[in-house]
Amino acid sequence: MGTGENGGAAPSPSDPSPSDPSPGGPLEGVRVLALEQMQALPYATQLLARLGADVVKVEPPGRGDSGRGSLPAMTDPAGRRVGATFLRNNLGKRSVCVDLKDPRGRDLVLALAPRFDIVAENSKAGAMRRLGLGYEDVAAVHPAAVYVSVSGFGNTVPTPYAARPAFAPVVEAMSGIYEAKRTGDAPPAVAPVGALGDIGAALYASIGILAALRHRDRTGRGQYVDIAMLDSVIAMTDIVTNLWSMGLRKGDLGPLILHGFRASDGWFVLQVGREEHFARLAGLVGRPGWTSDPQLATRQGWVDHLEDELRPAIEGWAAGLTKAEACEALGAAGLAAGPCLSDEEVVADPHVRARGMLVEVPRTDGVEQPVLVPGNPVRMSAAPVPAERRPPWLGEHTDAVLADELGLSAAELKALRGDGVIA
The missing domain is CATH 3.30.1540.10 (formyl-coa transferase, domain 3)
Known part of the structure; x- marks a missing residue:
């Protein structure tokens, strides 16, 4: 199903290795500490990982990233659910389980932060600040950090929607595109292209990250990159407001x-x-x-x-x-x-095969059909496409990362695990 550019079968993702976290690529050497969930940020950090960055994903003990609980799902080797949202947004990352609500867990993250170029989060606006992991907290220990927030309505500009939770269809509806495409008394077609609000925000976050890294190369200073999902979708559904301003109404397009x-x-x-x-x-x-x-x-x-x-x-x-x-x-x-x-026609499409745009993730629960995940659409002439690596199992790299990065001993790790601070 997933085939390479030369027509051969695309290899299945290999195991992520704690001893060799970076697969090479134009972002080799760039390190990302991602306090993330679902899709709006994970899609961005997966793209960075595919371009060679080392991405360490911080998940809460127990349930992990809430995307793991989505359906449909498969089960991992330990029998835990791994949902479709997680599987398609976390290739090539390492997973560390830390309880951010425990002060000791917060301190672990602040200790890790100076070892990373980027600290990224996509919690509800203000949540990280209340935990002591906001931009000011990270900048205090790592002034050169590029700190990234992705949220429904942003963190840095007052907005009447700041306290609202948001998923992709919410901001898509608020962008005006649903109403523009709705006909008669029919209800709106919700999520007509999947999570446009998530992926759009992720792409703008990636652009902001790369620009901030370039700025840091010149000045040595980090900064706060603040992405609002609603802003991102309004930018992508530009026809709504632009055509309205030029006299068209109710979703009318120019004559064509x-x-x-x-x-x-x-x-x-x-x-x-x-x-x-x-x-x-x-x-x-x-x-x-x-x-x-x-x-x-x-x-x-x-x-x-x-x-x-x-x-x-x-x-x-x-x-x-x-x-x-x-x-x-x-x-x-x-x-x-x-x-x-149709879905089956896309899977079999010769262009999709030629460009390697479907990656097969083998299932670990006895189902023969592999999970298909979209491949990396970024092709660069001077950078070979790195091999894909499977998504991490929950907390798979906790011990290795904390030992390698912070020098924690086996006894210290055991004590933190016993207290539920890590998993």
Whole structure:
């Protein structure tokens, strides 16, 4: 299923090794201490790990990252649930279990912080500050740290939503995109593309981290990178506010063909927004007269006559073609079109295989079908793609990290474990 760029089968992720935490890559030598959960930050730190950073993930004893409890799930070698959200966001990391609510656990994290370039968290706004692990606390022991917060509504600017919890669909709804795409009295389509609010925030967090590291290279100073999920989604759904400001209302787009059309085996999407492209479409579907039809002389005319004129002709042309064949013909004519693929079709897609965009994570509970996790979309000509490493089991690297980084003895680790400070 996951295949490499040369067409061969992609290797399954190897075991993360405490003695060799960094797999190499452009960020080799960069170290991240991640107090994270679910997806908004873990996706960002996984991307950094895939680019070569050493990411140590701090999880609470017992349940661990709340993403482990998501469904569907598999079980790890110890019989504990490992949910889909965790599996797709934590490749290549090491896991340390520390109770941050215990002062001794907080002190362990503050002792670790100076050994890392980046300290990152995605708790509810203000939560880390109340635990004594906010930016000021970390900067006091490590002034050069890049401290990153990802939260629903941000930490550094007063907002009426500061105290609210947030998941991706919440901020997606607040961005206006749900209402823009809702029709009639139908309810909004919630999470139509998965966790856009999480992944969008993660990508902006990654950009902020890389910029802060570059700034530190020049000045020697760390800083606070504050990412709000709502800000990130508003940036990604820019058409909502931009088009409103230019006179469009209720999700209306500018006049162009941007619609789905039916072929013999399903649907494809076609975008035509320029007159020369409309002429190519007219010729391809056998309607050259469109280019001289006064009703279709403007882009608004295309939209006005989509259902009574354009759609019947386009779908009549496509009726004898599969969606893939229709898109191939449209592409050959210089028109942008793509088939609407099912989940199984995406898994088998030749582009996805060629680019190695699915990583197989073998299951540890006797199920033959491996878990498929999206691969790394960042390709760099001077940096080979590092081998993927499986997600860590809960607390798998606690002893090794605390012993290697802080010099804690076996007796000290045993005492902390006995008191529930680590696990």
